[in-house]
Amino acid sequence: MNQETFYEVGLPISERRFISPDETSFELGKDVYYNSVQQYRSLDRENAMVAAWSSVDPMRIELGLGQNFQAQDEDSNLNRTYQRTGIFILDAVDETEGTQDGDRFVYSALLNGAAEIFSGTIGEIVADENLVLAAKSGVVELADRQTDQFVEAGFVTGLQAEIQRDWINGPNGNEGSGELYLENESAELLLFSNQNGDNQFGLPFLKLGRIDLPYPDTYGLARKDDLVLVANGHGGIQVIDISNLRSPYHVGYIKPDGFARDVKIKGRFAYIAASHQGVVVADVSDPALPIVAYADTLGVANRLYLLGDRLFVTDMAGDGGSSRLNILDISDPFNPEVTKTVELHPARPDLVSDGVYDVHVSGNLAYVTVHYSDQEDLPAQSVVEIIDLARLEQVDLDVTLPAMIHRQASLVVFAS
Numbered sequence: 001m002n003q004e005t006f007y008e009v010g011l012p013i014s015e016r017r018f019i020s021p022d023e024t025s026f027e028l029g030k031d032v033y034y035n036s037v038q039q040y041r042s043l044d045r046e047n048a049m050v051a052a053w054s055s056v057d058p059m060r061i062e063l064g065l066g067q068n069f070q071a072q073d074e075d076s077n078l079n080r081t082y083q084r085t086g087i088f089i090l091d092a093v094d095e096t097e098g099t100q101d102g103d104r105f106v107y108s109a110l111l112n113g114a115a116e117i118f119s120g121t122i123g124e125i126v127a128d129e130n131l132v133l134a135a136k137s138g139v140v141e142l143a144d145r146q147t148d149q150f151v152e153a154g155f156v157t158g159l160q161a162e163i164q165r166d167w168i169n170g171p172n173g174n175e176g177s178g179e180l181y182l183e184n185e186s187a188e189l190l191l192f193s194n195q196n197g198d199n200q201f202g203l204p205f206l207k208l209g210r211i212d213l214p215y216p217d218t219y220g221l222a223r224k225d226d227l228v229l230v231a232n233g234h235g236g237i238q239v240i241d242i243s244n245l246r247s248p249y250h251v252g253y254i255k256p257d258g259f260a261r262d263v264k265i266k267g268r269f270a271y272i273a274a275s276h277q278g279v280v281v282a283d284v285s286d287p288a289l290p291i292v293a294y295a296d297t298l299g300v301a302n303r304l305y306l307l308g309d310r311l312f313v314t315d316m317a318g319d320g321g322s323s324r325l326n327i328l329d330i331s332d333p334f335n336p337e338v339t340k341t342v343e344l345h346p347a348r349p350d351l352v353s354d355g356v357y358d359v360h361v362s363g364n365l366a367y368v369t370v371h372y373s374d375q376e377d378l379p380a381q382s383v384v385e386i387i388d389l390a391r392l393e394q395v396d397l398d399v400t401l402p403a404m405i406h407r408q409a410s411l412v413v414f415a416s
Contacts, residue, residue: 011386011401011402011403012403013102013403013404013405014102015102015103015104016101016102016103016104017090017104017105017106018030018034018103018104018105018106019032019051019053019088019090019105019106019107019155020105020106020107020112021112021154021155021156021157021158021159021161021162022107022112022158022159022161022162023107023109025154025155025158026105026107028154028155028158029105029106029155031055031153031154031155032053032054032055032153032155032156033053033054033055033056033057033058034051034052034053035051035052035053035054035058035121035122035123035124036051036052036122036123036124036125037049037050037051037052037090038050038051038125038126038127038132039127040127040128040129042129045129047127047129048089048090048091049089049090049091050087050088050089050090050125050127050132050205051087051088051089051090051125052085052086052087052122052123052124052125052134053085053086053087053088053122053155054083054084054085054121054122054123055081055082055083055084055085055152055153055155055156056081056083056121058121058123058137061121061137061140061217062123062217062219063217063233063259064259064275064300065300065302065316065354065355080149080150080151081150081151081152081153082119082150082151082152082153082156083119083120083121083139083140084117084118084119084120084152084153084156084182085117085118085119085120085121085122085136086115086116086117086118086122086159087116087122087125087132087134087192087205088106088111088115089106089108089111089204089205090106091106109162110204111204112159112162112163112178113162113163113165113166113177113178114163114166114177114178114204114206115159115162115163115178115204116163116178116179116180116181116206116207117156117159117160117163117179117180117181117182118136118181118182118184118188118190119139119181119182119183119184119185120136120137120138120139120184120185120186120187120188121136121137121140122134122135122136122137122190123135123136123137123218123219124218124219124220124221124262126221126222126223128223130193130194131191131192131193131208131245132191132192132193132205133189133190133191133192133221133223133228134189134190134191134192135189135218135219135220135221135230135231136187136188136189136190136218137187137216137217137218137219138185138186138187138188138213138216138218139185139216140216160180162178163177163178163179163180164178164180166178177204179206179207181207184210184212186212186213186216187212187213187214187215187216187217187218187232188210188211188212188213188218189210189211189213189218189221189228189230189238189240189248190207190209190210191207191208191209191210191242191245191248192205192206192207192208193205193206193208193245194206195208208245208246209242209244209245209246209247209248210248211240211248211249211250213230213232213235213238214232214235214238215232215233215234215235216233217232217233217234217235217259218230218231218232218233219231219232219233219260219261219262220261220262220263220264220273220303220304221263222263222264222265222270223242223265224265224284226241226242226243227239227240227241227242227251227284228240228242228248229254229263229265229270229284230263231260231261231262231263231272231273232253232260233259233260233261234259234260235253235255235260236253236254236255236256236260237253237254237255237256237260237263237270237272237282238250238253239251239252239253239254239284239289252287252289253289254270254272254280254282254284254289254291256272256274256277256280256291257274257277258274258275258276258277258278258280258301259274259275259276260272260273260274260275261273261274261275261301261302261303262302262303262304263304264304264305264306264311265284266306266330266333267333268283268284268285269281269282269283269284269292269330269333270282270283270284271304271306271311271330271336273301273302273303273304273313274301275300275301275302276299276300276301277294277296277301278294278295278296278297278298278301278313279294279295279297279301279304279311279313279328279336280293280294281293281294281295281330281333281334281336292333292334293333293334293335293336294336295328295336295337295338296338297313297315297326297338298315299315299316299317299323299324299355300315300316300317300355301313301314301315301326302314302315302316302355302356302357302358303357303358303359304359305359305360305361305366307361309329309330309331310327310328310329310330311327311328311330311336312325312326312327312328312359312361312366313325313326313327313328313359314326314355314356314357314358314359314368315355315356316354316355316356316357317353317354317355323343323344323345323353323354323355323356323370324341324342324343324344324356325341325342325344325356325359325366325368325387326338326340326341327339327340327341327342327389340392342366342387342392342399342400344356344368344370344385344400346372346381347402350374350375351372351373351374351380351381352372352373352374352375352377353370353371353372353373354370354371354372354373355370355371356368356369356370356385357369357370357371361389364388364389364390365386365387365388365389366386366387366389367384367385367386367387368384368385368387369382369383369384369385369405370382370383370384370385381404381407382405383402383403383404383405384402384403384405385400385401385402385403386400386401386402386403387399387400388400388401
């Protein structure tokens with residue numbers, strides 16, 4: 001009898017941070033999803049670490065990535081939870097409130113009381129020196145509100161109680177600090193800044209401005225001076241003027257043929273992850289916002305990271321395409337060229353890669369998130385693969401090192 005044994009070796013996770021909705025309900029922090037983390041850093045300043053949270057996994061509402069949920073969700077409450085979202089400062093960790101596994105819980109009576117809750121799902125944020133920009137997807141109908149009974153996530157109920165505790169003789173937060181913005185279920189660009197007010201002392205990031213977007217799917221975003229570009233799915237890249245932070249307004253859009261998922265800006269050019277179309281380049285210095293170049297990545301171009309003249313592009317597998325990290329030379333914006341690809345596959349033969357979702361580069365290391373499914377196309381694992389970019393030319397060497405995020409992924413928790 002032959003037996004095969006697989007040993008999964010990789011880096012351990014040293015710490016996980018969760019937001020606690022109140023002073024006692026720490027475990028409820030594990031019931032929401034943490035979608036984006038940003039921290040503004042410069043040579044002379046380091047701001048707070050800011051995270052976006054949501055009651056519904058943004059991967060469940062992102063189109064065209066090949067995720068299989070429908071048949072498995074029919075008898076669950078996953079699609080019958082009200083879609084709520086917000087941002088939070090992740091630095092206020094109580095080191096005494098943790099577990100031996102490295103779980104740490106963030107709670108501050110000041111920050112929780114000044115929190116704001118929105119309808120929808122914030123999937124991406126960008127932190128600048130004095131401003132946080134958030135791309136909020138609209139509420140997506142995952143179930144029939146007329147026939148199904150929807151529930152509020154326990155985390156949301158607890159945080160809402162903390163917010164309302166500061167309200168003074170009124171149905172809203174005008175005389176308190178935090179606020180509930182539940183009426184607008186459309187996609188939006190949200191602008192947050194530090195604001196002084198009762199019970200705030202300039203610490204929390206609070207809503208300063210907002211503007212609706214034409215399509216419900218809202219993903220990556222980038223800022224250049226007074227312009228913000230937002231990937232709006234079938235709506236392409238929406239171009240917003242934020243010179244008046246309280247009243248941003250539309251100035252135009254860039255419409256690639258593919259579904260827009262992310263955007264970065266370098267100089268006068270915008271680089272767009274446009275799904276099956278690959279990377280699209282547009283000139284944002286021209287009022288007509290013309291598209292000037294393309295580069296096919298052969299998969300579903302999903303997320304971007306810009307470093308000098310190199311553009312890192314992740315490919316999701318989608319309906320069967322590639323699962324890899326692409327490196328493009330953009331020294332000539334009119335002729336972007338794929339110079340290197342790193343194929344990423346599971347070490348176990350019983351798993352299949354759903355693709356590379358996101359990427360971050362620091363020094364000579366690229367950190368990419370990879371999702372794996374089993375033979376029934378159900379979520380199995382999610383991993384951060386660390387790629388040694390300095391050794392890519394050594395073809396006989398495995399230049400990746402994994403860090404397991406979800407060893408036993410499920411329909412409830414699977415993405416990284």
